[in-house]
Amino acid sequence: MAKIKTFYQCQACGYVSPKWLGKCPDCGEWNTLVEEKKESRQGRRPSGRSEPQPLNTVVSGKEARMSTGIKELDRVLGGGVVAGSVILVGGDPGIGKSTVLMQALSGLSKKCDSALYVSGEESPEQIKLRAERLSIDSDKIILLAETSLEGILDAASKLNPGVIVVDSIQTTYTEEILSAPGSVGQVRECAARLMLFAKKSEIPVFIVGHVTKEGAIAGPRVLEHIVDTVLYFEGDRGHSYRILRTVKNRFGSTNEIGVFEMTDTGLSEIENPSELFLSERPLNVSGSTVIASVEGTRPLMVEIQALVSPTTFGMPRRTSIGVDYNRVNLLTAVLEKSAGLHMGGMDVFINVVGGLKIIEPAIDIGIVTTIASSLKDIPVDPKIFMFGEVGLSGEIRAVAYAEQRIKEAAKIGFKKAVISKTNSERLKESFGLEIVGVKDIEDALEATIGR
Numbered sequence: 001m002a003k004i005k006t007f008y009q010c011q012a013c014g015y016v017s018p019k020w021l022g023k024c025p026d027c028g029e030w031n032t033l034v035e036e037k038k039e040s041r042q043g044r045r046p047s048g049r050s051e052p053q054p055l056n057t058v059v060s061g062k063e064a065r066m067s068t069g070i071k072e073l074d075r076v077l078g079g080g081v082v083a084g085s086v087i088l089v090g091g092d093p094g095i096g097k098s099t100v101l102m103q104a105l106s107g108l109s110k111k112c113d114s115a116l117y118v119s120g121e122e123s124p125e126q127i128k129l130r131a132e133r134l135s136i137d138s139d140k141i142i143l144l145a146e147t148s149l150e151g152i153l154d155a156a157s158k159l160n161p162g163v164i165v166v167d168s169i170q171t172t173y174t175e176e177i178l179s180a181p182g183s184v185g186q187v188r189e190c191a192a193r194l195m196l197f198a199k200k201s202e203i204p205v206f207i208v209g210h211v212t213k214e215g216a217i218a219g220p221r222v223l224e225h226i227v228d229t230v231l232y233f234e235g236d237r238g239h240s241y242r243i244l245r246t247v248k249n250r251f252g253s254t255n256e257i258g259v260f261e262m263t264d265t266g267l268s269e270i271e272n273p274s275e276l277f278l279s280e281r282p283l284n285v286s287g288s289t290v291i292a293s294v295e296g297t298r299p300l301m302v303e304i305q306a307l308v309s310p311t312t313f314g315m316p317r318r319t320s321i322g323v324d325y326n327r328v329n330l331l332t333a334v335l336e337k338s339a340g341l342h343m344g345g346m347d348v349f350i351n352v353v354g355g356l357k358i359i360e361p362a363i364d365i366g367i368v369t370t371i372a373s374s375l376k377d378i379p380v381d382p383k384i385f386m387f388g389e390v391g392l393s394g395e396i397r398a399v400a401y402a403e404q405r406i407k408e409a410a411k412i413g414f415k416k417a418v419i420s421k422t423n424s425e426r427l428k429e430s431f432g433l434e435i436v437g438v439k440d441i442e443d444a445l446e447a448t449i450g451r
Helices: 071-077 097-111 124-133 149-159 184-201 222-226 273-277 325-339 361-376 402-412 421-426 441-448
Strands: 003-010 033-040 086-090 115-119 141-145 163-167 205-209 229-234 241-249 257-263 266-269 288-295 298-310 318-321 346-352 384-386 416-420 434-438
Touching (some): 033 184, 071 229, 071 257, 086 097, 086 184, 086 222, 097 115, 097 124, 097 141, 097 163, 115 124, 141 149, 149 184, 184 205, 184 222, 273 298, 273 402, 288 402, 298 361, 298 402, 318 325, 325 346, 325 361, 325 441, 346 361, 361 384, 361 441, 384 441, 402 416, 416 421, 421 434
Parallel strands (some): 086 205, 115 141, 288 384, 318 346, 416 434
Antiparallel strands (some): 003 033, 241 257, 298 346
16 A cells, blocks of 8 residues: 655755754745655656667757747747747746747647647636737637646647646646645646656647745746746836746757737737837936846847935945845945045945846946946936946956947947957957947046046
8 A cells, every 4th residue: 555654845945854843954944844745656666758879879950949929939948949848937926927828829829730728727718818818819729727737648648739838837736746736746746747748749838837025936946957948037017028038948048038018918029129228218317327238149238327325324325226236335345446436425226227137247337337427427428338347456357249249239329339458459340339448447437427
C-alpha cells in the first residue's frame, strides 16, 4: 500500500522541514511553512524521454519558430515560439497576461489546426467576453475550464493542438499529490509534468504564473528553472504602457523587452518606443537628460529627471524610481567629491520617465548630469544625449553597443553625443552626430551644462 508522509514546506523557497517552524531557516520568511502530505508508491520509476545517442548523430535544425502575429512578443521570444518549449508569463494581477496570450493564440491558431486555452480561474463564458472585446472569434481556439492536470493532459492528447495555454499554474493540481493547489509541491509537479508533455509531443506550452507582493513568481524558484523561457510584465496599472521583459530564454537573448499600450481593444504594439518615451519631454528645463540605454538587443532613448531642493528635515531624502536606490546614493557621493557640488542639505529625487526600470551602468553619466543640472538650475541642450559608466574616482568608463546607441539617437534627431573618451576613440561611424569624448565627471558637466 502507498505510504503517506507528512512534512512542512516553505511556500517561498521550497525548504522542507520535518516539523513546523515559525521562521524559514533558508530564506528567513515568517509563517511560510505549510503542512503537506506526499504519497509514496513502491516501484514507481520515471520513464526516460529518449535513448542515449552520440552527439554527432543528433539531427539539429528542428527549432523552427512559429510567429504569434505580434512582433513585440516574437521579439522577446527570440523570433517566435519554438516547438516543444515551455514559456512562463508572470506579472501583477490585471496587467495583461491573459490578454496578450489570447491575442497570441489568435495569431498562432492561423498556423495550426487548433489551439487549446485552459483556464482554472474563468468560465468559458467569461473568456468569450474577453475575446469579443479583443475582436477575436475563431473556431480553432478551443476553451477548457479545468484545474486537474490529468484532465488537461488527457484533453490535450486527444485534441493534439498546435499550442496550449494554462492559466494559471497556481490553480492547477495533480491527484498524485495530496497538498492543496498552489502549494510548492503542486506547482513544481504540475510544471514538470507539463514540461515533459511539451518535450514529448513537440507542442509549445504557455504557463501563466501569479506573482508575490515582491514581484517574483509565486512558488519555488525551481519553477523558473524548469521552463525554457520566463517573461515578466512590468508597468503600473495606472498607466497605459506595459513592458514585457525576457528574464530567461534558452532560445534567444535575455533582458529583451517588448513595449505595449493597453487600449480598450487589447494590447497594441509600440514599434518605436524611443519616440514614445520622449514625446512629452519638456525642453530647456533643468533636471532633464536623455540617455541611450540598451535592453537586450534594443537601444532605447530614455529621459531621466531629477529634482534637487533644500531639505526641510534634519536628514536629506534620496528617492529613486526606475533606477537602483543605492546606485543613486553612490553617484551622489561621487558627484560631491569629484565635482565639488555640496548636496548634504539637499533632497534628491530621480525618476525614469515612462515606467522603465534600468539597471545597466550606462545611465550613470545621465544621473550625474541630471542631478547637477537641477542643482545649478541650468538646462541641458535638448539635442544632447549621453551614455557612460561612472567610476568611484569620477572617471567615465566605456560601455558596450556604442554604435547602436548612437544610430538610434541619430534616427530620432539628436545632434550631439557625450560619451566616454574610450568609446569615442573606438567608433567606426558617427552617423552625422557631433561626438564629444569625456574622461571624467568635470568634462561631462562642462560639455552639457557649461560648468
